[in-house]
Structure formats: C-alpha cells, structure tokens
Amino acid sequence: MINILIADDHTMFVDGMESILKSEPDFFVVGRSYDGPSVIEFLASNSVDLVLLDVNLPGMNGIEVCKEINANHTDVKVLAISMFNEESFVSEILNHGAKGYILKNTGRDELLKAIRTVANGESYFSKDVTETIMKGLMNQRKASAKSAAFFPKLSRREKEVLKLIAQEFTTQEIADSLFISLKTVESHRSSLLSKLNARNSVGLVRIAMENNLLEG
Amino acid sequence: MINILIADDHTMFVDGMESILKSEPDFFVVGRSYDGPSVIEFLASNSVDLVLLDVNLPGMNGIEVCKEINANHTDVKVLAISMFNEESFVSEILNHGAKGYILKNTGRDELLKAIRTVANGESYFSKDVTETIMKGLMNQRKASAKSAAFFPKLSRREKEVLKLIAQEFTTQEIADSLFISLKTVESHRSSLLSKLNARNSVGLVRIAMENNLLEG
C-alpha cells in the first residue's frame, strides 16, 4: 500500500489524478494540499509515502517545499509535476531531492508507472523531461544564460533600491531614505544593472515594470 | 441532455473533468480533443452543444479555435478554461465569442454551474475572472481619462526621442541615429521632462509605459 499526498492548487486536476489513483488497489490518497505550508503541516502528523508535488504552488514554492521535505522527512518520496518542461525548474527541484519529474500532459499509464517507480526508491522522468535535461547538459552555456536572463533573484536591498529608482529619486535621496552611503546605493544599482542586463536606470525600470517587480 | 466536447491537451485534467461530468445525468461527454484542429474536425461531423475549451491549446490557439467555432458553428457554446487569470487572455477570447471563462482551480460545483449556465445561453465567469476584467476596465478608464485630460501632446520628434531613451540609448547614440546634434536631443529630452513633469529619464519611461506610449 502506497500512501499518497496530492499537492496541487488546481481542483479539477487533483480530481483527475485522484480518480485515476482510486482505481489502483495498492494506492491510497491520504490527503490533498492546495498550498505549500499545508503540505509541511500535513506531513507532520500523517504517514505519507509519496507526495505528488506541483512545482508551481501558491504561498510556498514547490522547490521550497521539496527542500523542506528532503530535510525533515527523508522517508517521504517526492514526484514533481508541472505544466512546464522548463530546464530551470527541472534541474532545480531535482537538486532539492525530488525523485521524479513528470508533466501534466502525462497519460494515465505513465502516471501510475512513475508513482510505482518513485515509491520503490528509483527515479522516474518522462521522455520529454529527459530530453530537456540532456539538452540542458549539452549546451550549459545557453541554458544558464537563459535562466539567468529570465529571472535572476534580487536581494532585499536591491529590490528596495530598484523601487526607489523607479520613483525618480536620486542616488543621494535613496541613500538618505535608507540611511546608507551614496556609494552603497550605487553599488546596489550596479548589481541590478548587471543582473537585469541593463545599460542604465531606464532599462532597470523598464524591465521591472515589464515583470511587475514594483509591487511586493 | 447537454453534449459536451472537452478540448484540452492535459490528459489528467481531462480525466478529472470527465469524472466530474459523468456523475451528472444530463451531461454527456461526446468527445475529447487534444489540439485545436481536431476540435474543428470533430464539430464538422458530430452534434455538440458545448465545448470546454482550453485557451492554451497546442497546434492552434484556443482563441483561433473559438473564432472558427463562432463563425461556422453558431449553435455551439464555448466555455473557456485556463490556468491563467490573465486579463489579455480573458478579454481576447471573450471578444471571439466565448460565453464563459473559468480557471482550472475551479471546484466541482462551480464547473457544473458554469456549464449549465453557458449551455443555457447565458454568460458565466468565475469570481476571480470577474475581478480581473473589472480591474482591466478600470485601468483602461483610468488610462484614457489620464491621457485625455492630463496628458500633454508630444511632438513627432519628442516621441522618437522618448522611444530611444526607453531603449536605453545614450544621448549621443540618439543624436547619431537621428542625424541631429547632441544638444538638440538634450533639448527634446528637456521638453519631455517638462511636459511629462518628470525628474529624469526614468520618470519619462515610467510614464510612457503607463500610458502605452512606446508602441505607435
């Protein structure tokens, strides 16, 4: 008997998976989670063999959840599921302890096979995912450039500075408002220019606006 | 009896919906399509009352499919389904004849209600989608009001310079590309700063983007 927790915020999708799993006598769906934190919560007080984990969970990223599971519930296997066959997603969650990765357009038979394989301690990747990984390994340069240009993570200070730049404050004004030196602000802007691959502050603000980075 | 065609390339998702619809006596799933062209093909030789149409279909976009249905199968209702609560998706497919729009994290009850409502000839939008549309309309009104009442007219040259500033070119580069002097470009920028009431180029670009001034 394999105890399974389904973690996905798309109701219909969860229904679909559950209807498939229900027909298998050795599978038992012990719970459903619709966000990251509730997965952690559920694992604390329930016996779970395998988590079907959506990579794009609200609240807490699927990758964070996976890291947490790998740290505190080493006996729980993770089978990652995602809409997207993105090399960055795949490699990142695999680096954080997921044992398998399948796409949401996977068929019934492959889903069952993937669950049995991962529950048994082995790894499973669907064909498309395998291709993506291989492709990523082959031209690492392109992949890293892609993921780096796609969405680099900005530090807390960098985001603060970026927002103030977008509000047309000068470097000195930003420095005063953050109680740091003018030179420090310039350093943060320099990091931003490098990370976002912009030539000047205009580029920073354009990219920030295009990615809705000026809200949170 | 409502004859339903499910058009979505995510197997598990289709399974989920079918398992929900099967329990309703007045629903009948007449077919499944995994891409756009096969939807059109199916409609040509089958009697269908309603299509559950994924907006992001492979091969042929959901919007294209919807346009086609609206043109050649006026009796067939379309209920759009999507992962994404994107204002652009919603408004575009609604403009092409879809009668409803729900998200994939919609629950069982709401799905059934949406199908019945749309099959009955009315419109249905889930709460989140309604909010998104309203927000889009409000922004539009805000933007148009802004541009009509408060937005000063920019001359042809000023718009050209503004676009080049937004593309991160330096003053000298802009001057070279327009075959005018550096001083002239600075003069135009100065006018822009004054007209748009901005403190620097960052403000110019922010205002330009907020008013969709960087297209035409």
Add this chain to the structure above:
DNA sequence: TTAATTATGGGGGTTTACCCGAAGTTTTAT
C-alpha cells in the same frame, strides 16, 4: 498675419550616474 510651438543648435556649468576595485558579513553548498 501674428503668435505659439517645434526643431535645430551653442556655451558653460553642476549634478548624477556609472565603472573599477575592495573589505567585512552573511548565506549557501559541499
């Protein structure tokens, strides 16, 4: 036909932004 705006440019100056480097701290990975 005036008057206003636009497009073009110059001189000269102040402020700001950007580049190179670097040290101490914190976080992450092995």
Add this chain to the structure above:
DNA sequence: ATAAAACTTCGGGTAAACCCCCATAATTAA
C-alpha cells in the same frame, strides 16, 4: 565543518545626464 558564493557596505575617477542661459528657421495655430 569548510569552502564558495552572495550580500552589504564604501572610495576614487570618468562619462553622462541635467540645467540655465541663449538663438534662428520652419511649422502650426489663432
């Protein structure tokens, strides 16, 4: 536990942006 990477913090120097003064021809509006 230890090494590597990233973050935060600055200084010095140069290129660019921004500001104020001004001026002339062309276009547009009143």
